[in-house]
Amino acid sequence: MASGDRVIIIHSKAEFQSKCASAGSTLVVVGFMASWCGPCHSIAPTYSRLSLKYMECIFLKVDVDECKTLAAQQGISTMPRFQLFKNQVKVAEVVDANAAGLEAAIIQFAGEEGTESPIAGHTDLEQFIDTSTSEFLNLSEDTPMNNALEPDGSYVESDCDEQLLMTVGFSQAVKLHSLTIYCEDTAYAPKTVKIFINQPGSMDFDSAERNKCVEEISLQPHEVTRSAITGLQYVKYQNVNSITLFVRDNQAGKDTTRVTGLRFFGTPRDFTNMRDFKRVSGKPGESH
Template sequence: MAGNFKVLTEDHQFQTELTQAGAKLVVADFTSARCGPCQRIAPLFAEMAGRFPNAVFLKIDVNQCTVAAASQGVTATPTFIFYRNKTKLVSLQGADAEALEARIRQHYGDGAEEEIEDSGVPGHIDLIPMISKAGCECLNESDDHPFTEALSSGGGYLESDTDEQLILYISFNQAVKLHSLRVKGPEDCGPKTIKLFINQPHTIDFDTAENANAVQEITLSPKELEGEVIPLKYVKLQNVINCTLFVKDNQTEADTTQISYLQIIGSPVQTTKMADFKRVAGKKGESH
């Protein structure tokens, strides 16, 4: 059995596991020993834990952990609920292994080595697992220090090439809500003015970015470049499929701009689809 697969038998274990998981994806299977569909998908769920080692898989019997199940709104079994930073992302009801794996892949990120930071903002997460890197683009990035180096705090940095300006086009694999940013950079050549655009059909050019009205324009102080949370206009950013950050200038008019870390904080848009909440028919007495 994979080390990231755990069977919970007491209510208090649930919140403990969510806390200990931190920014890792948690997939909780609310199940019942009396539910036939639950028992059929159980070995597949355990097998998935071995294929997604950077996630935590919890098997929770609703008859043993009644408080945990009730607190999460579980009304039928099996119900799979996904979490990061103790934040509920989405739920899926029914013993559909194909749909379950697809949802895991959607929220898991690019792979087992994905570096995911704690957002530090209650109720919101680091959105890096929801960034579709193949759909991202950065204009005027240096070949030696590309955009991807700024998406983790591993020591690299993004640097502009021919002048101080940058355009970062960031595509998400699902609709998200943007709550805030965290930007780190040197006090001399870190970014100063950032214009934020959303849901552009393609990467905008520098002339457009300079002249168009942005959803929000941010002026960063050197202190904020130490990693302070920068609030965004949350009410205007409730259904975002891509965002564009135009870095207009830097702190001291240096020749190039550097960003050592960029964190986008928010949450997935909670959408209810009837397919996600179907009951799986079974024999009488099988379902919880």
């Protein structure tokens, strides 16, 4: 690791257990790596940077060749692999050199105030939105797409009628749990929305109207406010690279539709939240 970071090198199973026990409710981030592993070397500078950025967390590094028993006990089969612990219980796991997924997990479980995610176990996916693969159709030239993707109070507005077709791409596959789509003026806010995912090309309005969607939602006035959250059928959104929202109409039959903000909540696909698993026996943190 880089000189001056806060990463603690672990040399034994006993040392690992001691660090986790003494940490209590402090988040412990453990990187399982190997000297011969190329991806481990590529993510090492990022891991060092994260240790300096999140000073309230404890960062450990385990060489799987030096600590073979520990690596086997933790089920480490590929490297790099990151496990997060609180009160000696594993709460999350991130596989491969997934820097964005690792930081998202740290933010979520470290209790950072800046995450602004109201959904337990999920994070605001703003950092994963890829504007280069995003596209809004029937958009007024005066209201660029980023108005809806950046929380600055501005809005996007449809052009010639009330319909909008908004495709948002992600920089990596994500699992979507819920979304917020709102307008400061409720009368102009979306009402009927058809949702599509992973479309192979740009959709047009005819195909959006005609094609079968993953889910269709009908938003009530209280569901298009800044603080409202619309739950999705989570099982259908486990591998999402892009999401397309076809807004068919608005709340009050206005000539145009406006969207002040569009937020998505979920997790990167390669980030496993261990709290999502239901235990069938034993105590939390107990090995089987």
